[in-house]
Amino acid sequence: MKTETDPTLPAVLKHELNRRDFLRISGLAGGGFAIAFYLPGAAFGEVAPALDDTAKAFTPNAFIRITPDNVVTIVAKNPEMGQGVKTSLPMIVAEELGADFSKVKIEQGTLDPQLGPQFAGGSMSTPMNYEPLRRAGAVARTLLVQAAATTWGVPVAECEVEHGSVIHRPSGRLLTFGELAGKAAALPLPDEKNIELKKSETFHLLGSRVGGIDNPAIVTGQPLFGLDQKIAGMDYAVYVKCPVFGGKVSRANLDEIKSLPGVRDAFVVEGTADYFGLMPGIAIVADSTWSAFKARRALKAEWNEGSAASDSSASYERAATELAAKPGEILQNDGDLDAALAGPVKVVTARYTYPYLYHATLEPMNATARPTGDGGMEIFAPTQTPGDAQEIAAKTLGVSKEKIKIHFTRSGGAFGRRLSNDYVAEVAAIAAKTGRPVKLTTMREDDAQHGHYRSTGWHNLNGAVNSTGELVAWHNHFITIGLNSTDKVGRAADMSAVEFPGRFVPNYRFERSIISTNVPTSWLRAPGSNALAFVFQSFIDELAHAAGQDPLVFRLSLLGPDRKVPGPGKHDRPYDTGRMKGVLKLVAEKSDWEAPLPRGSGRGIAFHFSHLGYVAEVAEVSVSRGGQLKVHRVTVVADVGPIMNLSGAENQVQGSVIDGLSAAWLQEITLDQGRVAQSNFNDYPLLRINNAPAKIDVHFIRSDNPPTGLGEPALPPLPPAVCNAIFAATGHRIRELPLSKTNLSWT
Amino acid sequence: MPHYTLKVNGQSHVVDAPADTPLLWILRDNLELLGTKYGCGLGLCGACTVHFDGVAVRSCQLPVASATGGITTIEGLTSDGSHPLQKAWCEHDVAQCGYCQAGQLMSAAALLKNNPRPSDEDIDGAMAGNICRCGTYLRIRAAIKDAAQAATGGVK
Numbered sequence: 001m002k003t004e005t006d007p008t009l010p011a012v013l014k015h016e017l018n019r020r021d022f023l024r025i026s027g028l029a030g031g032g033f034a035i036a037f038y039l040p041g042a043a044f045g046e047v048a049p050a051l052d053d054t055a056k057a058f059t060p061n062a063f064i065r066i067t068p069d070n071v072v073t074i075v076a077k078n079p080e081m082g083q084g085v086k087t088s089l090p091m092i093v094a095e096e097l098g099a100d101f102s103k104v105k106i107e108q109g110t111l112d113p114q115l116g117p118q119f120a121g122g123s124m125s126t127p128m129n130y131e132p133l134r135r136a137g138a139v140a141r142t143l144l145v146q147a148a149a150t151t152w153g154v155p156v157a158e159c160e161v162e163h164g165s166v167i168h169r170p171s172g173r174l175l176t177f178g179e180l181a182g183k184a185a186a187l188p189l190p191d192e193k194n195i196e197l198k199k200s201e202t203f204h205l206l207g208s209r210v211g212g213i214d215n216p217a218i219v220t221g222q223p224l225f226g227l228d229q230k231i232a233g234m235d236y237a238v239y240v241k242c243p244v245f246g247g248k249v250s251r252a253n254l255d256e257i258k259s260l261p262g263v264r265d266a267f268v269v270e271g272t273a274d275y276f277g278l279m280p281g282i283a284i285v286a287d288s289t290w291s292a293f294k295a296r297r298a299l300k301a302e303w304n305e306g307s308a309a310s311d312s313s314a315s316y317e318r319a320a321t322e323l324a325a326k327p328g329e330i331l332q333n334d335g336d337l338d339a340a341l342a343g344p345v346k347v348v349t350a351r352y353t354y355p356y357l358y359h360a361t362l363e364p365m366n367a368t369a370r371p372t373g374d375g376g377m378e379i380f381a382p383t384q385t386p387g388d389a390q391e392i393a394a395k396t397l398g399v400s401k402e403k404i405k406i407h408f409t410r411s412g413g414a415f416g417r418r419l420s421n422d423y424v425a426e427v428a429a430i431a432a433k434t435g436r437p438v439k440l441t442t443m444r445e446d447d448a449q450h451g452h453y454r455s456t457g458w459h460n461l462n463g464a465v466n467s468t469g470e471l472v473a474w475h476n477h478f479i480t481i482g483l484n485s486t487d488k489v490g491r492a493a494d495m496s497a498v499e500f501p502g503r504f505v506p507n508y509r510f511e512r513s514i515i516s517t518n519v520p521t522s523w524l525r526a527p528g529s530n531a532l533a534f535v536f537q538s539f540i541d542e543l544a545h546a547a548g549q550d551p552l553v554f555r556l557s558l559l560g561p562d563r564k565v566p567g568p569g570k571h572d573r574p575y576d577t578g579r580m581k582g583v584l585k586l587v588a589e590k591s592d593w594e595a596p597l598p599r600g601s602g603r604g605i606a607f608h609f610s611h612l613g614y615v616a617e618v619a620e621v622s623v624s625r626g627g628q629l630k631v632h633r634v635t636v637v638a639d640v641g642p643i644m645n646l647s648g649a650e651n652q653v654q655g656s657v658i659d660g661l662s663a664a665w666l667q668e669i670t671l672d673q674g675r676v677a678q679s680n681f682n683d684y685p686l687l688r689i690n691n692a693p694a695k696i697d698v699h700f701i702r703s704d705n706p707p708t709g710l711g712e713p714a715l716p717p718l719p720p721a722v723c724n725a726i727f728a729a730t731g732h733r734i735r736e737l738p739l740s741k742t743n744l745s746w747t
Numbered sequence: 748m749p750h751y752t753l754k755v756n757g758q759s760h761v762v763d764a765p766a767d768t769p770l771l772w773i774l775r776d777n778l779e780l781l782g783t784k785y786g787c788g789l790g791l792c793g794a795c796t797v798h799f800d801g802v803a804v805r806s807c808q809l810p811v812a813s814a815t816g817g818i819t820t821i822e823g824l825t826s827d828g829s830h831p832l833q834k835a836w837c838e839h840d841v842a843q844c845g846y847c848q849a850g851q852l853m854s855a856a857a858l859l860k861n862n863p864r865p866s867d868e869d870i871d872g873a874m875a876g877n878i879c880r881c882g883t884y885l886r887i888r889a890a891i892k893d894a895a896q897a898a899t900g901g902v903k
Contacts, residue, residue: 081844082842082843082844082845082881083843084843209840210840211837211838211840212840212842212843212845214842214845215836215837215840215841215842215845216828216837218836218842218845218848218849219821219828219832219833219836219837219842219848219849219852220782220821220822220824220825220826220827220828220833221780221781221782221783221820221821221822221824221849222781222782223781223782224845225784225846227781227784227785228781230779230781236776261748261765262765288764288768288772288776288777289772289775289776289785290764290765290768290769290772290776291765293788294765294767360880361880362784362786362792362794362844362846362847362878362879362880363784363786363844363846364785364786410844410845411844412784412844412845412846412847413843413844413846413880413881414844415880441785443788444786444787444788444789647840648840651840651843651883651886652843654882654883654885654886655843655881655882655883656882657882658879658881658882658883658884659880659881659882662882680787680788680789680791681786681787681789681791681792681878682789682791686792686878686880687882688875688876688877688878688884689870689871689874689875689877689879689884689887689888690871690872690874690875692882692884692885693885694867695885696885
């Protein structure tokens with residue numbers, strides 16, 4: 001069996017891709033994708049209510065508005081969570097438009113069908129929006145040039161756009177976009193499909209370094225985030241769920257809680273059985289955040305915890321060991337694995353495992369709601385999926401979607417956690433009960449213990465190299481988790497049956513077994529890949545050593561000649577070995593791969609293809625005899641096609657390196673008596689500045705492939721690069737994360 | 748409820764609040780100074796860092812009853828972003844999500860006040876109490892060094 005699409009893709013993404021395909025297909029039948037997507041000429045409506053629509057403004061589409069006072073406004077369509085799209089997506093529009101970006105006013109859009117799919121996930125903002133946003137900018141530019149040419153009575157071909165003006169070079173005349181707005185607005189819209197786009201060689205904005213649009217507001221502490229939203233007269237609430245996922249309220253000291261100072265109400269919310277939606281719980285509503293927090297600490301609740309109260313990480317570990325001894329479901333079986341393993345080969349056997357991880361966004365889950373009096377609600381939420389937020393709020397309240405107005409704020413980190421909208425359902429349920437505006441703040445401890453975690457997993461591996469050092473056999477029995485199921489894999493807990501090195505090894509078997517667990521799992525930055533790259537790039541390293549080959553040389557041989565290997569499903573992009581070898585070779589060169597290092601120091605190399613991006617990394621580490629690890633330098637080479645914002649791109653890569661190191665080195669969520677054992681940054685540590693590498697060198701191969709996203713693909717190679725470096729330095733092979741569990745001392 | 752007079756960013760405010768209310772929540776809920784952030788409530792992450800009589804403190808650990816000194820928040824570092832650190836943060840495009848950066852800036856400002864030319868080790872030591880979940884540490888180091896040079900008029 002082969003999967004049709006990458007099972008690690010978030011469902012929301014599949015949904016949006018399908019939706020986009022639908023628009024495209026329906027567009028072909030009925031007058032153009034562009035019309036379905038942009039509704040040209042439509043008023044800005046709620047996107048920019050402050051703007052005066054009567055003053056001959058030029059609004060060729062929902063993304064651009066140019067007023068006669070020469071203000072160029074570009075709408076940032078997608079949620080900003082630190083990945084930089086509030087800056088980079090408007091840059092795409094501005095590039096084609098020819099606007100002076102330093103003077104452009106950027107507005108955060110609200111949830112609006114005119115803006116197309118609006119979500120932040122899957123590193124899809126760039127690939128999904130690059131072409132449509134270029135066309136949006138090009139339409140506006142074409143009309144402005146036409147307006148200028150008509151004004152001057154000159155051919156369009158003699159006019160060009162520069163820094164927010166149209167220029168007629170032969171006569172030296174110039175008109176600003178603002179001066180042309182009225183005239184451009186009166187022109188008929190051209191067909192977006194046939195619009196001429198700029199040649200990428202002429203780009204001056206895309207690919208340059210542009211600072212984040214919100215930087216001035218961030219450094220002066222402006223209220224940008226979800227938790228900063230205020231509604232006059234609002235209450236402050238917390239929501240307490242059963243420490244064992246899915247448990248129901250049995251009884252609680254609600255009368256005592258209601259008598260506490262500042263507490264306005266406390267009540268049980270029955271909730272649903274949706275582990276990613278409105279879970280049963282107790283709401284405490286108070287006059288301040290602190291009153292709510294104090295009351296939460298005083299809450300004494302008894303829960304109907306269910307049978308999962310006896311689950312623990314140890315019980316899951318035992319189940320994984322038992323399942324590994326039995327055959328799993330065989331999902332891929334290429335060549336003759338058994339014969340290959342029995343041949344004249346060196347066989348390496350290893351078991352790799354990684355823990356549950358918590359997203360640990362620094363801004364905890366929160367949302368603010370105001371009942372609108374008609375049964376609906378206005379909700380301010382830091383969410384990656386505002387459309388889903390609207391749906392879950394409507395479902396919670398039993399009203400139509402139209403009655404829910406969603407404002408998506410800047411998120412204080414998201415990393416996939418805010419693809420879920422449980423906190424939106426919770427605030428809606430609370431505000432519906434009280435009938436008053438309310439801000440829900442999740443205490444850090446509740447946030448940590450009610451996450452939607454990166455799944456744990458176990459890989460039981462056999463690999464074989466032949467006498468010439470070729471990888472000839474690969475067998476993986478993958479033990480993963482299901483959410484209270486042994487048939488259905490949990491969210492973001494599956495993998496493609498032919499994940500690399502599948503398709504590259506002649507004798508290859510992938511089998512899978514599922515442990516039933518009671519822990520909700522979900523997408524964490526580079527879902528699937530963030531764990532799989534650790535396992536496979538580490539095991540490939542073991543096989544390289546078994547083959548007596550340099551780990552770089554072994555990898556290049558495994559990738560083979562330059563070609564495009566078909567993806568796992570017919571809709572998946574192929575694996576371009578030339579691009580991967582390109583980043584590998586360059587990272588070796590840039591990291592001084594071959595320069596010798598003393599004992600106790602080492603370099604490790606790893607690569608991974610995910611989110612359509614090709615990335616290779618080399619980590620250089622030292623380990624003291626006592627076992628103290630230091631990561632000195634990380635070199636990254638990425639090929640994600642052209643770069644949008646070079647500053648933002650480098651920041652994403654450096655952040656991915658720190659994030660990957662933080663998780664691989666320090667972090668695990670464990671279960672005890674069905675409960676998450678960790679609660680805050682004391683027992684779930686995040687990497688601090690004193691453990692950050694001195695250098696993270698970032699290089700981009702700016703190929704002319706279609707541009708793809710960079711929020712995720714630079715993370716997966718980091719953990720194996722570090723683990724392989726530790727092996728080079730000390731001989732310790734890390735097969736279990738976090739690596740802080742392994743004693744790294746050496747003699 | 749007891750009254751407290753707080754001096755924040757040079758202005759006096761009278762607030763009514765329980766004595767154990769952390770300064771963090773007074774700033775955010777009572778005074779609408781929302782730049783100071785909640786991250787952990789235990790003094791572990793540094794997102795709530797403010798200056799108390801010139802010293803960087805975690806405002807989630809300072810009860811209002813004890814906050815009887817001069818308090819400076821991110822809004823008071825300068826409201827126009829003209830502090831050398833605020834300028835360096837923009838020049839280096841430090842922020843990703845930006846949530847921790849007010850706390851980072853307040854810790855960095857306290858560092859430079861006491862140590863105008865900090866070494867890498869000094870920076871790591873002073874900034875280790877501030878978590879950046881997005882991982883902007885290398886740019887934070889670089890921005891602090893640039894701001895230190897700008898503030899002391901030194902050359903690179």
